Amino acid sequence: MSKLTAIYPQAVEHTKMKVYQDIDRYLEMKETLPSFEQYLEDRKHYLQQIWINVWLNKSTNDVSKKEKKQFLMERDYHVDGVDRKLINKLFRDEMRSYQPFDVLEWVKQTFGTQKEQWESRYLQAKEQFIKREEQKRLESELADYRKKMEEIATKILETEYKHFYLYVRQFVAKQLAADLKKNTKYQTLDPAALEEKLVPLGVFQPFEYKTMADFFEELTGDIHKPPHEWGGTYFEYETYYYVYEGLVYDYLSELIPQKILELLPIEIKGDYFKKFNKDLTVHFVKDSLKNLIYDMVGFIFEDIQEEYVSDLLRLSDIPFHLSVHDEIFERDLKDRERKQAEELAELERKKAEEERIMKDIFGMEYDPSLKRNVRYVLHIGETNTGKTFHALEKMKQASSGLYLAPLRLLALEVYDKLNAEGTTCSLKTGEEEKIVPGANHISCTVEMFHEKEFYEVVVIDEAQMITDKDRGFSWYKAITKANANEVHIIGSRNSKEMMIELLGDSIIEIKEYTRDTPLKVEKKEFHIKNVKRGDALICFSRRRVLELASRLQNDGHSVSMIYGSMPPETRKKQIQQFYEGKTKVIVATDAIGMGLNLPIRRIVFLENEKFDGTRRRLLTSQEVKQIAGRAGRKGIYDVGKVAFTSNIKKMKNLLFQEDQPVQTFAIAPTNSVLERFQRYYHDLGTFFELWEKFKSPKGTKKASLTEERALYEKIAGTEIEARLSLKDLYGFLHLPFSKNEPALTRQWEETMYAIIHGRELPEPPIKERNLEELELSYKAIGLHLLFLYRLGHRTEALYWERLREEISDKVQERLKSDIKKFIKKCKKCGKKLPWDHSFPTCDTCYKHRNKTFWDEDRYEY
Known part of the structure; x- marks a missing residue:
């Protein structure tokens, strides 16, 4: 093999080098020259093993897998499809006997007959050993000296901190004046999006910046790689913070060593000369105080950020003289502290004023303060125990009554039930009205409650919903502000204690129900x-x-x-x-x-x-x-x-298990809160901010108003906000529709523009291609009806109610036909899934996804 032939001489030379190193380590530790034979006796085992270690490592690492397989195949090994680890093991086993280099024989030939050479090696090893020991001693003394000098320098910097700061202050002042005069101001919507082109805004305006920290946020126009505490590499647009931090570091890296060298005691400098036979230099001081300089930069740069831009610009043209700049600094510092005290006092005044305003706006709004002569009947029990039936029976007997339901379907059910049983009843929800002539009873959703309307009996269903963070306040308002002779409250067992506490000293009758069917x-x-x-x-x-x-x-x-x-x-x-x-x-x-x-x-x-x-x-x-x-x-x-x-x-x-009693109920803004708010402010953005700051009274939790705020942000600053009263605008924001449906929020916005421009309301989009579109069309008509009833367009609303019923019928028909399409399948491969499979993908696709994810991402870090 060509590779083995090439690396064999390298391995031999590497082995010889390790033998020489071993001889030197052996000889340097001996007081007198040992014989070559003694060395062989003591190190024979190591010398016999050294070649095999060097050769196995080099051949295994330097020879490719392909060449290893070829080598093994030539020796009748079958290696196709064999694991890489096994191939390496077989190859290493073969290398153990491959052209062995006789280390002992080479050592004997080199030194066995060369006594002078062995003695020379001994003297050379001892000389190198003495040099290393001397170097260690010097390094130890140098380290001790550095430590001592650092202690002295630390005290000097603590004592002279102000003087160093004054130097940097002047340096930064000059740099700032030059940058504000020469450089261009840039803007970007997203500082992290490097593909977005920076927009030049012209020259800097010094009056726009109060402190240096404000100026440091500006972009320089360059890109840099900032330090990252978690490692990794990323780039971003550079700000002046990093530029000035670097400049201050460079400046102090030169200034501090120079000044420390000047201020070090003479005996410390003399001590260095005595020990090391040379003068102490700025370079040595700088190298010794790296950490100290870094810390000093941090302290000074933090103080620089608090400087007023206007103060530094005045300072930039004044020639540096320590006493003059010290006097200026003291004057500027006192002036800054005075201004900061005034600003703090103003903030405290504004905070106190805001707290007063908050108290006036929200005040005791959420204290029940039940003063009316109302009799309350609590119907407490489990589901399906007849609570609602008994409460409705009392309402039917009254000359007028109001039923408040948690759902439109339940309001509709009670409306049908009462009329079927001979008690004329009207229906009112946000999306529909069915007014029955002569009816003194009304069935409606809880959000439709109005405290000014009187009824002999009011029935409030599912009162435990008072704890719901978004809708709960509707129950709270109905319970505490119902204008009636008798109010029947229907709730679960765990809501009982809260209801009693909420109703205070009112007349309360409690009826508890248990299931007849276990x-x-x-x-x-x-x-x-x-x-x-x-x-x-x-x-x-x-x-x-x-x-x-x-x-x-x-x-x-x-x-x-x-x-x-x-x-x-x-x-x-x-x-x-x-x-x-x-x-x-x-x-x-x-x-x-x-x-x-x-x-x-x-x-x-x-x-x-x-x-x-x-x-x-x-x-x-x-x-x-x-x-x-x-x-x-x-x-x-x-x-x-x-x-x-x-x-x-x-x-x-x-x-x-026994339920824990509910401890808190939900609160939300009321009309009276909005009215008081308008005494001070005129935009809903401020209202949402105050609501966020408002501390919910003990035993309550605020409605998040997340959906209303998100909807408001779509039209904030538009003519919709400009042309509607705050109370009306909030009412439209509060309309109960699915605000997480983009199609419905677009419809809401288009309708709002139609209202302020006096145009006819746009018709809701109706699509009927599938079940999802029909259900969305139903919601769109519902939103349209919310607007129609709010604007008093009852006649037009009747048409849309009939059309919505037709959509509902089509949904019913679609359920019969489309239901066959809803077979549970893997969203990746389309394989049919078991009825109780908990995930949208099959196990095979899930495992493949995880394997792919691992294979793709394991080399990222």
């Missing part, structure tokens, strides 16, 4: 092949509902579906089909858990976790109870059954 958890894990009539299968996404319904229908089961984005009218029809026995199974999300009383035999949890908008998490005890409570119906199923697909013991504990 819940029983099945011992065996559920499988889809065991689905039976009366089952409600629960999962937590629309997609999974449709996929599972498709699977069940293809297996011959008749299925109803319920999910959050389903139109309420469609949901009602799906429920009715199950109620009448036309379908035997329901597949639903947790939307089934609120207010729907159905003849369900068994609730089956297909998942124990749900995505809450941030992460996947285990269901809470209250969520399990709310959903499981729908199982069992008195007179139909005397026992409500509950089944799980996994972790039965854990989920059973959640179902039957």
Whole structure:
């Protein structure tokens, strides 16, 4: 092999070099010259091993895999498809006997008959040894001297810090004056996006900068690689911070060693001369004080950033004289401290004023302060215990009544129920109004509550929703400001203590309910092949509902579906089909858990976790109870059954454990808050900032207003904001629609422009190609109706309500036809997935993805 032939002489020379090194180490430690024979006796074992070590390492590392395989094949080895490690092992084994170099023989020939040469080697080794020891001694003394000098220099720098600072101050002042006069100012929207071209803005205006820290944020126009504490390499647009930091470092790296050398005591300089026979130099001082200089730069540069730009510009033309600059600095420092004290006092004044304004705006708005002569009846109990039925019975007996529902579907259900039972009732939600002539009862969503309207009886359903961070304040407002003789509050057991505390000294009657039909958890894990009539299968996404319904229908089961984005009218029809026995199974999300009383035999949890908008998490005890409570119906199923697909013991504990009482309720801005805000400010941007700063009172949590703020940012500074009152604009921002749907936010914005320009409202976009488009069209019409009712266009609203019902009917029909398409498949390869597969990709694609990711990324670091 050509490679072996080439490296063999190199290995021989390397071996000889190591032998010479070993001889020198051996000889330098001997007081007298040992014989060559003694050396051989002592080092024979090492000399015999040295060649094989050198040769194996060199041949293994320098010879390619291809040549190794060729070498082995020539010796009748079969190496095709053999692992690289095994090839290396076989090759190394062959190299052990490949043209061995006889080290002992070479050493004997070199020194065995050459006594003079052996003596010369001894003298040379001892000489080198003495030199190394002397060098070590000098280095040790030098290190001690450096340490002593650093201690003295540290004290000098501490004592003379101000003088060094004055030198740097003058240096920076001159540099600043030159940069502001000669350099160009640049701008970029994203300093990290190097592909974005910098925009020159002309010359600098000194009055734009208060401190040097402000100026240091400006871009120089160059690109640099900044230091990175985690390592790695990246580039960004350079700012003057890094330029001046470098300049100050270079300046002090020359100034400090020079001044330290001048200020060092004479005896320290003399001591250096005595020990090392040469004068102390600036270069040596600089090299010895690297760390000290670096620290000094940090301290001085930090102080420089606090300097006023105006002070340094005045200083730049004054010739440097230590006493003169010291006097100027003291004057500037006192002036700066005075200004900073004034600024701090102004900030404190503004802070106190802001706190006063905040107190006036928000004040006691969120203290219930119940002063009205209202009787409260709490209906407390588990799901499906008749709480709502008994409260509605009291409302029916009253001369006027108001029912407040958490969902439009429930408001619609009560509206139908009361009218069917002979109690005339109107319906009001944000998206529809059905006014029945002569009706004194109204069923509406909780957001439609208005405190100025009087009713003999008000019923507030699902009051535990008061804890919801975004909608909870609607319940709080209804409970604390209901204008009625009697208010019936329906809630879960864990909301009882909060309700009692919230109502204070009011007249309260508590009615507690228990289930007539007990819940029983099945011992065996559920499988889809065991689905039976009366089952409600629960999962937590629309997609999974449709996929599972498709699977069940293809297996011959008749299925109803319920999910959050389903139109309420469609949901009602799906429920009715199950109620009448036309379908035997329901597949639903947790939307089934609120207010729907159905003849369900068994609730089956297909998942124990749900995505809450941030992460996947285990269901809470209250969520399990709310959903499981729908199982069992008195007179139909005397026992409500509950089944799980996994972790039965854990989920059973959640179902039957005692809930922790809720401790906080949600608050949100009210009309009166907005009215008081307008005494001081006139833009919603400031309002959102104040709301963020406002500290929520004890026992409360603020609504995040994230969606409203995001919507506001789309129209902030536009004519929409300019031409609408703050109260009206906030009302439009607060419209209850899916603000995470881009199509709906665009529709909202287009409608807002139509309103301020006095044009007809744009018609909502309607598309009907598939189920998703129909559901989005339904929402678009709903948003249009929100605007129509808010603007009082009731006649036009009737047309769109009828059209929305038609869309709802089409959704119902599409569910029948499109459901067959929703087969659970791997989104990568299209392979059909099991009904209980938890992920969107099959195991094979997932493993391949991870393997590819590892193969591609493992060499990145």
